[in-house]
Amino acid sequence: MQLNSEEIRKRAIAESEAAADSRALYEVKMKYLGRAGEVTALLKGMKQVPAEERPAFGKQVNDLRVELEAAFEAQEEKVRAKELEQKLASERVDVTMPGRKGRHGTLHPVTRVRNRLIDIFMGMGFEIYEGPEIESDYYNFTALNTPADHPARDMQDTFYLTDEFLLRTQTSAGQIRLMEKKQPPIKMLSPGRVFRSDDDATHSPMFHQMEGLVVDEHITLCDLQGMLDEFARTMFSETSKTRLRPSYFPFTEPSVEVDVSCAACGGKGCPLCKGTGWIEVLGAGMVNRRVLENCGIDPDRYTGFAFGMGIERIAMLKYGINNIKLLTENDVRFLEQFKD
Numbered sequence: 001m002q003l004n005s006e007e008i009r010k011r012a013i014a015e016s017e018a019a020a021d022s023r024a025l026y027e028v029k030m031k032y033l034g035r036a037g038e039v040t041a042l043l044k045g046m047k048q049v050p051a052e053e054r055p056a057f058g059k060q061v062n063d064l065r066v067e068l069e070a071a072f073e074a075q076e077e078k079v080r081a082k083e084l085e086q087k088l089a090s091e092r093v094d095v096t097m098p099g100r101k102g103r104h105g106t107l108h109p110v111t112r113v114r115n116r117l118i119d120i121f122m123g124m125g126f127e128i129y130e131g132p133e134i135e136s137d138y139y140n141f142t143a144l145n146t147p148a149d150h151p152a153r154d155m156q157d158t159f160y161l162t163d164e165f166l167l168r169t170q171t172s173a174g175q176i177r178l179m180e181k182k183q184p185p186i187k188m189l190s191p192g193r194v195f196r197s198d199d200d201a202t203h204s205p206m207f208h209q210m211e212g213l214v215v216d217e218h219i220t221l222c223d224l225q226g227m228l229d230e231f232a233r234t235m236f237s238e239t240s241k242t243r244l245r246p247s248y249f250p251f252t253e254p255s256v257e258v259d260v261s262c263a264a265c266g267g268k269g270c271p272l273c274k275g276t277g278w279i280e281v282l283g284a285g286m287v288n289r290r291v292l293e294n295c296g297i298d299p300d301r302y303t304g305f306a307f308g309m310g311i312e313r314i315a316m317l318k319y320g321i322n323n324i325k326l327l328t329e330n331d332v333r334f335l336e337q338f339k340d
Helices: 005-018 022-031 038-048 053-088 109-122 151-155 170-182 221-235 289-294 311-319
Strands: 134-136 165-166 186-195 206-216 240-251 252-261 278-287 303-310
Touching: 005 022, 005 053, 022 038, 022 053, 038 053, 109 186, 109 206, 109 221, 109 311, 170 186, 170 206, 170 303, 206 221, 221 240, 221 252, 221 278, 221 303, 221 311, 240 278, 240 311, 252 303, 278 289, 278 311, 303 311
Parallel strands: none
Antiparallel strands: 134 165, 186 206, 206 303, 240 252, 252 278, 278 303
């Protein structure tokens, strides 16, 4: 076996110096010193060398390996230094340039109002209960005194999933679930998403409601209005007042629509309240006897009131938003206006 160590040395050093980066240099090193490299192959082929020449041949190959390892190591330091210099140059920061202004996120107006409502009513002793969004017809309608042939079903356009299950149209279904599990006294708040087939500037197929329920001995309509007065003063302004107007809901009797004095004009009349000085905000009433009976609560001993409001509607009134779709379009220009 012929060995021209000088020729191999010159060729290996020339290729290593021509390597553009660490990866290329590694490939050159493996070409000569790797397990299948030229120098390694020389050592593996020593059996073909006559016995008397093997010591000298082996020494020459080992010297070549040591020399190439030192050369590759030196070249590797140069390549790494060059790569580091290039990396630092590309990552250099010009400290004389003006800084970028940080952008801070904020809560969505619906979330802000939801949290505020929860704080208000929890301060009055209400507990929070969140029911499922996919409800049975029984909890969404029948248990709330709305049987299959009741005309009140026409008041709501419902998304049915099957004959038995639907996307809930109101969070009142959660009141039934809680009353089935718990005897009075009950003071609960049920926030969540609801779904109705309705879509215009003031209605959305998906929106958020917050239902409230109080059941105990000697509960009257006066208790309802007192609680709503406190809600209006805390949510809108210290001078806000409420008024009750007769209405109809199948699960309350008597039923009322609740108006709040316009915070924009103080009740004097303006475009927001259409000149009336009042704005409708929610529906309420005394819990129907049949609803209490459906939940196993004695209506001769206990009475209660219930109320329900659209969180988007409260947000629109509080912040002067004139189109409900603004709350779902995620336009950053709109959302950035709601900051603490």
